[in-house]
Amino acid sequence: MDQGNRPYSAAPLRGQRRDLGAQGTLAAKVWQDLQFITPPYCALCGYPFAFEAGPDSRCGPCLAEAPPFAAARSVLVYDDVSRELILKFKHGDHLQAVPTLAGMMNRAGGELITGAQVIVPVPLHRWRLLRRRYNQAALLGLSLSRVTGLRCVADGLLRTRATPSQGHMKAKDRSENVRKAFTVNPRQVEAIAGRVVLLVDDVFTTGATVRECTKALLQAGAAEVRVLAVARVVRAESL
Numbered sequence: 001m002d003q004g005n006r007p008y009s010a011a012p013l014r015g016q017r018r019d020l021g022a023q024g025t026l027a028a029k030v031w032q033d034l035q036f037i038t039p040p041y042c043a044l045c046g047y048p049f050a051f052e053a054g055p056d057s058r059c060g061p062c063l064a065e066a067p068p069f070a071a072a073r074s075v076l077v078y079d080d081v082s083r084e085l086i087l088k089f090k091h092g093d094h095l096q097a098v099p100t101l102a103g104m105m106n107r108a109g110g111e112l113i114t115g116a117q118v119i120v121p122v123p124l125h126r127w128r129l130l131r132r133r134y135n136q137a138a139l140l141g142l143s144l145s146r147v148t149g150l151r152c153v154a155d156g157l158l159r160t161r162a163t164p165s166q167g168h169m170k171a172k173d174r175s176e177n178v179r180k181a182f183t184v185n186p187r188q189v190e191a192i193a194g195r196v197v198l199l200v201d202d203v204f205t206t207g208a209t210v211r212e213c214t215k216a217l218l219q220a221g222a223a224e225v226r227v228l229a230v231a232r233v234v235r236a237e238s239l
C-alpha cells in the first residue's frame, strides 16, 4: 500500500459522514482520503517538510531544543478523515479499526520498531478511562505488540494527576498542563530500565505529552525512547 508522495492538501471534508468499514477493514473511500506522512520530514520529530531538506534535517523547534526522545514518527496527517477514524475508536464503537491502525504503525514505524525492546502506551487518568471506557493508546500498543512480537507494558506509565483535556490549548499551555504528570509504574521499572522503549500514542499534537512521558521513562532508566503515533497535527502553513 503505497500512498506515494501525496501532497498534504487540506481536503474540504469537514462535516461529511463516511462509512468507516467493518471487521478491521477501512472503506476504500476512507483509505483513499487518508494522508500518509512520507519523507521529507524532520529527522528527530518526524514533522513533515514541504520540500526536500537533506538527510538529518531538523525542524525549527527541534533545532531550538532537541526533544528528549530519540525520534518520533506518525503515520497520518491529523485531518478530518483521520480524526473521525481515531475519535470513533476512542469512544469504543469502532474497535475493529485498531488492528488496521496498528498495521499502519508497523509499516510506517519500521525504523523505530527495529531495535526497540518494549512498547509502552501513553496512559489515561483513571477517571477519564472510566468515562471513555478505552485507552486508545493502550489498545494500539497491545495490537502493535501482536504484530511486532514486542512486549507491551500497558501499565508501564501512570498519570500522577489528572490533567485538563488539552483540546483547545496552545503549545505553551499544553506543556504546562502535562509537566511532571507522568511516572513509571514502580511495579514495571524492571521491564523498562535499560530497555529501548517504543512509546505509543494516538495523536501527536505539540509533543508536550510524549516529551513528559519520555522524561519519566528516562528517569526510570530507559536506555532510549522512540515515539510512534497514528496521526500528527500539521500546521496549516505547512500544508
Ligand SMILES: [Zn+2]
Residues within 6 Å of the ligand: 042, 043, 044, 045, 046, 047, 058, 059, 060, 061, 062, 063
Ligand atoms: Zn522536529
